[in-house]
Amino acid sequence: MSKILVTGGLGFIGSHTVVELQKEGFEVVIIDNLSNSSINVLDGITAITGKKPIFEKLDLREKSAVQEFFKTHNDVKGVIHFAASKAVGESVENPLLYYENNINTLVYVLQELNKLKEANFIFSSSCTVYGQADELPITENAPVKPAESPYGNTKQIGEEIIKDTCKVSAQLNAIALRYFNPVGSHESALIGELPIGVPQNLVPFITQTAIGLREQLSVFGDDYPTEDGTCIRDYIHVVDLAKAHVVALQRLLAHKNETNFEVFNLGTGTGSSVLEVIKSFERVSGETLNYKIAPRRAGDVIAAYAHTEKANKVLGWKSDLTLDDAMASAWKWEKHIREQ
Numbered sequence: 001m002s003k004i005l006v007t008g009g010l011g012f013i014g015s016h017t018v019v020e021l022q023k024e025g026f027e028v029v030i031i032d033n034l035s036n037s038s039i040n041v042l043d044g045i046t047a048i049t050g051k052k053p054i055f056e057k058l059d060l061r062e063k064s065a066v067q068e069f070f071k072t073h074n075d076v077k078g079v080i081h082f083a084a085s086k087a088v089g090e091s092v093e094n095p096l097l098y099y100e101n102n103i104n105t106l107v108y109v110l111q112e113l114n115k116l117k118e119a120n121f122i123f124s125s126s127c128t129v130y131g132q133a134d135e136l137p138i139t140e141n142a143p144v145k146p147a148e149s150p151y152g153n154t155k156q157i158g159e160e161i162i163k164d165t166c167k168v169s170a171q172l173n174a175i176a177l178r179y180f181n182p183v184g185s186h187e188s189a190l191i192g193e194l195p196i197g198v199p200q201n202l203v204p205f206i207t208q209t210a211i212g213l214r215e216q217l218s219v220f221g222d223d224y225p226t227e228d229g230t231c232i233r234d235y236i237h238v239v240d241l242a243k244a245h246v247v248a249l250q251r252l253l254a255h256k257n258e259t260n261f262e263v264f265n266l267g268t269g270t271g272s273s274v275l276e277v278i279k280s281f282e283r284v285s286g287e288t289l290n291y292k293i294a295p296r297r298a299g300d301v302i303a304a305y306a307h308t309e310k311a312n313k314v315l316g317w318k319s320d321l322t323l324d325d326a327m328a329s330a331w332k333w334e335k336h337i338r339e340q
């Protein structure tokens with residue numbers, strides 16, 4: 001049973017990916033420093049799969065700790081690297097925190113992988129690298145634009161670091177997965193998105209407003225050049241996204257990759273406006289959402305949704321779950337955590 005390291009494995013996408021890895025029979029080791037996640041997530045994963053992953057509380061910013069880890073776990077066959085800070089606004093306020101936490105950690109992990117006979121690396125990237133793409137849907141060949149935030153810059157730099165390392169490494173094979181907008185939760189409602197403080201992202205703000213934690217949702221602008229005036233995004237169910245990570249890892253383990261650095265967009269291929277997301281939520285929950293139209297948010301792109309052909313035909317993955325599925329699961333999760 002291949003041992004797979006999942007860094008940031010107690011986070012939103014990481015925890016859902018650990019569940020899918022265990023379902024596929026992988027042995028999973030999670031590294032997480034619990035700075036943006038809770039140890040209770042480990043119980044949620046175990047409750048779903050019946051298998052408790054190995055967990056090591058470790059801060060990847062400590063190079064010696066990373067070296068120690070790989071001395072102990074030198075039988076790791078693959079790494080899925082989620083560990084990073086990911087709040088766009090916070091990255092503008094505190095860029096050095098982002099460059100240290102998102103770049104140094106990546107370098108330390110890659111340095112250890114370079115000592116292994118074979119290393120398979122899946123990198124958590126983001127459609128943020130495209131900025132406002134000139135053409136929609138967005139393909140993997142769309143130009144990477146100057147980042148709108150230090151967070152987005154760390155994803156662009158991260159991909160470059162991996163690409164340059166793969167060029168001179170005989171044993172490193174990597175895939176960068178550029179997520180669109182991950183939403184929803186596992187159907188069991190035992191794991192889900194756990195934003196700390198006021199949610200920056202749309203869907204947790206919707207569910208927290210509906211449950212009464214937030215007074216009202218502000219829709220950031222309805223004067224964009226779109227059908228209903230609100231921004232368009234590609235909302236992909238986190239379980240579909242998690243499954244894509246397993247498919248990408250299996251591609252590398254089976255040496256099916258065409259080059260030793262590949263990039264795939266992960267989205268549904270369908271764009272949904274903010275108002276359409278609100279309507280989807282109201283439809284599946286039966287709730288009437290309290291929202292108002294507010295000024296635009298700086299840094300928002302008008303529209304972004306994925307061209308899915310490469311992921312479908314080359315990676316051999318496509319999304320199955322719908323926006324309604326995502327909203328229903330997000331609502332079920334919100335109600336579950338408020339019952340605690």
Ligand code: WQD
Pocket residue numbers: 086088126127128180181182200201202203205217218219220221231232233274297300
């Ligand atoms: C979606 C839409 C907002 C909140 C970000 C990161 C991206 C990835 C996903 C990490 C936009 C609108 C939002 C609110 C609103 N994160 N909105 N009211 O900005 O597309 O992507 O999160 O990898 O890298 O950039 O997601 O959910 O913040 O916003 O109207 O209270 O919802 O204006 O149009 P975004 P989001």
